[in-house]
Amino acid sequence: MIAPRRWLPHPLLSLLLLILWLLLFNTVSLAHVLFGLLLGILVPLFTQRFWPGSPRVRRPLHLARYGLVVLGDILIANVEVAWLILGPVKKLRPAFVTYPLDLREDFSITLLASTVSLTPGTVSADVSADRRTLLIHALDVADEAALIAHIKQRYETPLKEIFEC
Amino acid sequence: MLAMAIPIAFTLMSLALLLNLWRVVRGPDLPDRILALDTLYINSIALLVLFGIHLDTMIYFEVALLIAMMGFVGTVAVAKYLLRGDIIE
Amino acid sequence: METIIEALVALFLLIGAAFALVGSIGLAKLPDFFMRLHGPTKATTLGVGGMIVGSVLYFSTRGEGLSLHELLITLFLLITAPVSAHMLAKAALHLRLRTVERTRGEGTLPRGDVK
Structure with a gap:
């Protein structure tokens, strides 16, 4: 057996x-x-x-809920970005934000980077070689710290629960 | 209802494709052109799906799926070339 | 019943086309590459998504049973769009493309270890 x-x-x-x-x-x-x-x-x-270091999904139900949250955010993000694009360009406040990563495994970092790219006004541009910082470009941001806190609380913490405990 | 919506959707999609084409021609840099081509193929997938509904046939599904796959591979390949092929070591 | 579904299909097709157009407007009008990157990665995937939902509704209500295989295209695009956006952003950072002057923050990572 x-x-x-x-x-x-x-x-x-x-x-x-x-x-x-x-x-x-x-x-x-x-x-x-x-x-x-x-x-x-x-x-x-x-x-x-x-498969690099085969990712273990510890909580499949949390993963499903995370997927639904991201899907909902994608819808909202699209409306927001559409609104920003149609509005006056001069008003946009683009910025590069360096985001300190708590995740350590390649697979979960990839998931976080994809999520960031798909959700409100942000695109992940680069990961540092030591996997500790993520470079994010934001289309219109008023407060960098608030953006980092938002991503950390809404996406990174659930991902950490799902993959790394 | 549908007979009215489909021509409108076709018009919007054609406008989108024309704007993408303008960005391909205009540039100014290579990543801009690649991004424009990327958008062009994604929009053409939408156009194909729309065309399938217009002609009331599912034949175009495979075409759309193949364009999605090939387009992605193409974009990544060209972006990789820009990353690696330009380094003078 | 028929007309309601037809209206829904028409609505989804129009929403999809409108989002695709907005994404392309963003591509044409925004001033620098990194800002242009936002339009296509978000608006166009939703544009195709809207079309696909319309198509699923249309082909599923023709009396030949459920037709869900169009969802594969959306799934595939949702997985690939961030990857190609990431690759393009990396290439653009590597080529040091100009950004609009009011862009805050540096386009490089600390310690300069851009991989």
Whole structure:
């Protein structure tokens, strides 16, 4: 008997692959479900070596809630940015902000950087080589410290809970 | 209702594509042109989806998905070239 | 019922097209590269998203069963848009593109260890 960790190293990834496979064929028939399951088991097994330091999701439910929060923020962000773009350009206050990272693992930093890029008026531009600071460009910011505190409280703390405890 | 909305949406999308094209031609720097091309392909995905609804067919789904994948790979490849190919060591 | 769904589809298509246009206006009108980066990464993904929701609604209510595979495109764009924006921003920092004078803060990281 092989331990589940060996033949199912990334259960969430396997589930995601199955869903992707079914979406691609736009049907839910038994044959497709079985083949999707097979792919969901085989693909993580064969690509396991390429995953840097395999991320562990400690709280899947928190991850789902985080996804919903980000999705809602994306909608709000879009309306905000659209408003800023249509308004007078002279009024915008662009700034580079260096953001001190608390996260340590590459995967969670990647998630945070992607979230920052997708949400209100900010794009992550660079990560320092020692993974301790993130360079963010903001379209219109009045107070850098408030922006940093907002990102820390809304996105980084939940990510820390999900991946690193 | 739909018969009225689709031409309007087509007009808006065409305007968006023209603005992107203007940025591709105008520049002024290479990253600007790449960004404009990036936006161009994302907008063309939206245009294809719209065209699919207009013609009442799902054939264009695969095309849109392929453009999304190839466009992303292209953008990343060119950005990587700018990062690495320009360093004189 | 039919007309309500048709109206919803029309609404989503128009919202999507409007957001795509606003993103492109941002690309054309904002003064420097880093500010231009904001338009396409946000507005256009939502533009495509609106179109896709309209398309899902339209094809799912034709009586041939649920059609969700368009969502793959949105999912893919949501994952890739930040990555390409990040790569472009990195390239622009590397090439030291000009920014508008009123941009606050430095475009470099402390200790200058830009990777």
